[in-house]
Amino acid sequence: MNVSVVGSGYVGTTLAACLADLGHDVTAIDVDETTVERLNAGETTIHEPGLDPLVSAYAGGRLRATTDHAAAADTDLTVLAVGTPATPDGSIDASILLAAAEDLGEAIAEADGYHLVVVKSTVLPDVLEDELVPAIEAASGKTDGEGFGVAANPEFLREGSAVRDFMEPDKIVIGTAGDERALDRLAELYQPLISDWDIPVVETGRREAAMVKYANNAFLAAKVSLINDIGNVCKEFDVDAYEVADAIGLDSRISGEFLRSGVGWGGSCFPKDTAALVAGAESAGYEPTMIEAAIERNDRQPERLLELLDRHVDVDSRRVAVLGLAFKPGTDDVRGTRATPVIEGLLERGAEVVAYDPRAADAMAEVFPDIEYADSAAAALAGAHAAAVVTDWPEFADLDEAFDAMADPVVVDGRRIVERRRGITYEGLTW
Numbered sequence: 543m544n545v546s547v548v549g550s551g552y553v554g555t556t557l558a559a560c561l562a563d564l565g566h567d568v569t570a571i572d573v574d575e576t577t578v579e580r581l582n583a584g585e586t587t588i589h590e591p592g593l594d595p596l597v598s599a600y601a602g603g604r605l606r607a608t609t610d611h612a613a614a615a616d617t618d619l620t621v622l623a624v625g626t627p628a629t630p631d632g633s634i635d636a637s638i639l640l641a642a643a644e645d646l647g648e649a650i651a652e653a654d655g656y657h658l659v660v661v662k663s664t665v666l667p668d669v670l671e672d673e674l675v676p677a678i679e680a681a682s683g684k685t686d687g688e689g690f691g692v693a694a695n696p697e698f699l700r701e702g703s704a705v706r707d708f709m710e711p712d713k714i715v716i717g718t719a720g721d722e723r724a725l726d727r728l729a730e731l732y733q734p735l736i737s738d739w740d741i742p743v744v745e746t747g748r749r750e751a752a753m754v755k756y757a758n759n760a761f762l763a764a765k766v767s768l769i770n771d772i773g774n775v776c777k778e779f780d781v782d783a784y785e786v787a788d789a790i791g792l793d794s795r796i797s798g799e800f801l802r803s804g805v806g807w808g809g810s811c812f813p814k815d816t817a818a819l820v821a822g823a824e825s826a827g828y829e830p831t832m833i834e835a836a837i838e839r840n841d842r843q844p845e846r847l848l849e850l851l852d853r854h855v856d857v858d859s860r861r862v863a864v865l866g867l868a869f870k871p872g873t874d875d876v877r878g879t880r881a882t883p884v885i886e887g888l889l890e891r892g893a894e895v896v897a898y899d900p901r902a903a904d905a906m907a908e909v910f911p912d913i914e915y916a917d918s919a920a921a922a923l924a925g926a927h928a929a930a931v932v933t934d935w936p937e938f939a940d941l942d943e944a945f946d947a948m949a950d951p952v953v954v955d956g957r958r959i960v961e962r963r964r965g966i967t968y969e970g971l972t973w
């Protein structure tokens with residue numbers, strides 16, 4: 543198929559490269575010239591395991607990039623994969639998506655035949671139906687379901703394993719307004735995946751498909767917040783929360799995934815999607831108290847880590863190492879990372895923060911330009927009076943003698959990654 547993908551961030555670049563790998567001709571469209579130049583040179587602007595080899599293999603061949611939205615007109619379908627960030631009150635900021643929709647609508651205005659718009663961006667059902675579809679109709683002069691169709695096809699990939707997640711998803715959710723042509727095109731798009739992996743395909747309505755993504759993320763966020771709550775209780779009773787979690791995870795109704803208690807969830811999706819769901823529900827007159835509680839527990843975990851640190855050391859004017867800045871290992875993304883509130887709390891206490899992350903230091907330097915960034919975990923620990931472990935990068939399991947160079951070896955581990963060893967004062971956040 544001839545496909546265009548609007549937005550070349552974590553989702554769009556992964557999609558463009560994977561769709562090329564599945565045999566489709568892909569045009570990646572982004573407003574950022576550097577991103578487009580890099581893609582055409584076979585490079586990416588993000589770190590994602592396995593992505594660079596795909597982009598370099600297909601760039602200039604089945605994968606091309608441009609800043610010109612008009613290129614979408616020559617393709618069979620266009621995937622919208624631009625950002626849908628949160629406004630300060632938590633509600634969804636759809637302006638980027640609506641601008642992209644308008645550009646796409648103008649592009650397909652003169653095109654002959656039916657064009658399918660596939661919405662990958664996470665968007666609430668009412669924004670999809672009441673703003674996005676009308677924006678394409680207005681810009682194209684065509685009617686939804688006639689000159690073009692719109693399908694909601696939310697994405698469930700995780701940063702850090704995006705390529706594998708796209709190629710081997712647990713499910714593919716396709717929401718249409720009962721438009722057979724949309725279903726046919728998406729079946730053709732995903733055919734290589736579906737036939738190779740026997741992946742369940744959920745066909746549903748557009749509104750339902752859009753909500754599946756929010757429900758999925760709210761459920762996972764709440765699961766982590768619940769195990770974090772349980773972990774905190776375990777700590778109070780001197781109970782090993784990880785042994786408890788291993789046991790409850792054997793219950794098939796609970797499952798063992800997402801049961802590692804710690805400093806909380808971050809990233810570009812859980813925080814903004816839970817906030818958007820709360821804001822959307824409240825504007826409709828309903829208060830989703832469970833989701834609110836999940837957010838509140840998540841907001842409080844970093845402060846709990848800092849309180850544990852306070853019990854051992856007064857960090858005022860002292861060097862404190864922060865190990866891990868990315869919101870999770872395997873990515874350079876610091877959006878929503880728990881490292882941000884931890885660093886803020888340390889700075890409020892007067893600490894001299896020295897941070898280390900194998901991938902995310904450059905991104906974090908844009909948020910905190912004035913703290914020190916070390917080239918290695920060992921360099922960050924040297925001379926430090928305390929260390930806060932925020933991301934479970936595997937290398938933090940092997941630091942061993944690096945702790946000997948600390949001025950005061952107090953380690954508060956927010957991810958249960960550091961090996962407890964003689965000579966350090968070790969505090970697990972929830973165990």
Ligand code: NAD
Binds near residue numbers: 571626662699701
């Ligand atoms: P991102 O911020 O990494 O990338 C968005 C890209 O869109 C940027 O490269 C930006 O330059 C580009 N862009 C902005 N306006 C544009 C326009 N008018 N035309 C073309 N390009 C434009 O975002 P992301 O993390 O890839 O997320 C994209 C969407 O997918 C969001 O709705 C997000 O919630 C959803 N999502 C993200 C993930 C994830 O793990 N990151 C997972 C599932 C779903």
